[in-house]
Amino acid sequence: MLVLTLSAATLIRWYIDRGRSGAPFALYYPLVILVAVAFGGRWAVVAGALSSFLSVVLFFDPAFTLRASIPDLVILGLYAFGCTLIAFFGHLLRATMREADENAAALKSINRELHHRSRNVATVVRALLHRARKSQPQSIQLDQFEAQLTALFAANEILKFGMAKSCDLKALxxxxxxxxxxxxxxxxxxxxxxxxxxxxxLAMILHELATNAVKYGALSDEGxxxxxxxxxKNGLLQIVWQETGGPPVQQPSREGLGSYLLRPGGGLKAAKASYDPEGLTCHMVFAAQ
Structure with a gap:
């Protein structure tokens, strides 16, 4: 591509007056600018060097030699300086354009992810509200719903509302x-x-387990x-919730929100709660990816 454009510029200049009117670099400056923007500063330097060589051979007097007078050398030096500036600023312009394209692509991806994330949050909120409506009395409904919303938004906040693809388990x-x-x-x-x-x-399960521990389990006692x-383990995330030092626990007579959350789904592969007298133990297995 560079050779073709350089050849075209040279032939046009030769066809006009074979360089008799001076200004041998008139058509080469636009060429160097285009090369700098399209291909980068290094190629602009190459274009400048090749066009300088062709100018000396074809358009300096005598033609078809590598000889040049002092004024010609001064003009050649100015042209080389100009090409250097063009290459430098062309490189900056190209880098800026590339960065702008990358930022635009990143913003598009973020907007798409935020849209997806907001739909997921809305779905979870509707599910929580539907579940809370089945609880009695109404005060329990509102408390439970508020608690789960707290866990939900804590999870979204630590994920930067969709901008992060993962987070540290301990921080969560x-x-x-x-x-x-x-x-x-x-x-x-x-x-x-x-x-x-x-x-x-995981956030909602931890919040529900902690809520129950405050009401009935280990966190209801200062000790x-x-x-x-x-x-x-074997490519799966295994988490154990172990309570000790609290009052004796008993298996609940009916399924609550905790049992609902411990059903497989949403990355949870399996879960088992053991209501031992010394405290609740809950084993959970999550998908690693």
Missing amino acids: AQAVLRPFPIQQIKLLGPAYEVQEQVVTR GQVAITWAD
């Missing part, structure tokens, strides 16, 4: 459990990135403790 647990007696909760596990499709379900441990 700390954000969700902040309203509870955090000094009685131990978070034990390695650094682990929880994927977006798991975050919402009680909750240990949350996690590990990656």
Whole structure:
């Protein structure tokens, strides 16, 4: 492409007057500018060097030689300086255009993700509201609904409302459990990135388990403790919620929101709650990806 455009500019200049009127670089300047913008500064330097060589050979007197007078050399030096400036600013312009394109693509992706995320949030809110309507009395409905919204928005906030594809598990647990007696909760596990499709379900489960622990379990007593441990086993995220030191627990007589949330779905592969006298233990398995 460079050779063709350079040849075209040279032939046009040769056809006009074979360089007799001077200004041998008149058609080469636009060429160097186009090359700088289209291909970058390095190619603009190459175009400048080749056009300089052709000008000396074809349009300087005597033609078809590499000899040039002092005035011709001064003009050649000015042309080289001009080409250098063109190459530099052309490179900056090209980089700016490329950055603008990348930013536009990123904004488009963010807008698409925010739209998707907002639809997901609306779906979860409707599901929570539908579930809360089945609870009695009305005060419990509102408290439960507000608590789950708190967990939901904590999860979305830590994911930057769709701009992040994953978050640190410990940071997520700390954000969700902040309203509870955090000094009685131990978070034990390695650094682990929880994927977006798991975050919402995990946040709501942790919030519901903590709520029940405050009402009936280990967090209802100052001497009680909750240990949350996690590990990656065979490509699956395994989390254990273990309560100790609280009052004896009994298996609930009916299914509540906690049982509903522990059903497989939303990244949760399996879950099992054990109501031992010394405290509730809940084993959960989530998809790693």
